[in-house]
Amino acid sequence: MGEDRGVSELDEVQVVAARIQEAMSAVVVGKDRVVRTAVTVLLAQGHLLVEDVPGVGKTLLAKALGRSIDCSVQRVQFTPDLLPSDVTGVSVFNQDARTFEFRPGAVFANIVVGDEINRASPKTQSALLEAMAEGQVTVDGTTYRLEEPFMVMATQNPIEMEGTYPLPEAQRDRFMARIEMGYPDPAAELAMIGSHSETDPLDELEPVTDSATVARLVQAVRRLYASPAVLQYVVDLAVASRHHPRLRLGVSPRAALHLVRAARAHAALAGREHVLPDDVQRLAVPVLAHRVILSNDARLARDTAEQVLTDLLREVPVPAGVR
Known part of the structure; x- marks a missing residue:
């Protein structure tokens, strides 16, 4: 069943x-x-x-x-004068009811x-952090779940x-x-x-x-099967990036988690009930390139994050038996 x-x-x-x-x-x-x-x-x-x-x-x-x-x-x-409350929402005092009412911001969709997005101030940019990471917004001590x-x-x-x-x-x-x-x-x-x-x-x-x-x-995509070998492959890529001579900042644990979730979706779109290393490899660059920072030597050599990650995929061996 x-x-x-x-x-x-x-x-x-x-x-x-x-x-x-x-x-x-x-x-x-x-x-x-x-x-x-x-x-x-x-x-x-x-x-x-x-x-x-x-x-x-x-x-x-x-x-x-x-x-x-x-x-x-x-x-x-996003503009320089955009306020965090424009994004998250604001509590407004209702004089008739003598209580504060929450008016949702643009993030409630x-x-x-x-x-x-880079035209807004860092304070306004950071207003998105909680919403993007946790699917919720906290205003005046009250937490509101997003759709x-x-x-x-x-x-x-x-x-x-x-x-x-x-x-x-x-x-x-x-x-x-x-x-x-x-x-x-x-x-x-x-x-x-x-x-x-x-x-x-x-x-x-x-x-x-x-x-x-x-x-x-x-939710169906999140239940797609990823074998221990595939998960280990993702971890191997993350660890290798943190020690790569051409990278000053490697892949974070959140990035590794995102790569697994994206690979599950890629496998589902391909009609497979399980994740393959191919799914991981196809999405490694778009998922990881914006998170790593090149070393000074790599910058001087005019390398790009995409080039370094492509080389990294060649260097890290694929687990046997799951090709």
Whole structure:
């Protein structure tokens, strides 16, 4: 009985995820890999950081994910004058009732789209920490649970640094994965210009599932089997990163946990009931690259975190019998 339920859950994960990806791809043209990563992070109950230059569709990706699911979506335009209470909420005194009433902030939604998150002050950025890590907000000593599923999709421009506050390591570590949109290929750009210049494709995007279904599938993904050998492989990668000569800061335990959860979602999207090292390897760079810090020698050699992690994957042996 339990096995049949597991198989049906896995089938539903694939069907619903395929619908979401198809709906998003109709808006975010030519970015199937990026769309798949976004859906993977959603099902892994994580948060996504999208970094790239202006005009490549960072906010469009976040909006498309929100529109494809019948759930609550809030957009926050991060600016230097944005207050922490704008994000989390504030208690207001009701003179008629003679009591304080809590007015929820923008974080009280299933999907929170944070535009240009590095333009807000560190104090406002830190207001997201508790919400992203624990799924709750504490205001004036009272804790409020957030809706499930809950996902923050934040964007930032890594080129224009004037008037910005770079995300500290503690904040970056809360994001399960970081991706770059990249420029579309010429054919996709031509198709996008032709379709987007006439109408806004977001206006025609209809929800293909709802928040209750996504929340149920998130729990199904978390139950996917990861063998002790695969878990040991993730730990081996984390330990190796902490002693790597080209890294000054290696992978945190939270990063290792996020990598396992993302690998489970990747396996579920592939229709497998168990996690393989291939799942770990495919997601290692987007999940880990934004958390590590290069050594001075690596910076001088113009290495990137992605290059170092790719080399690390070659150096750490895959457990025998689980290839």
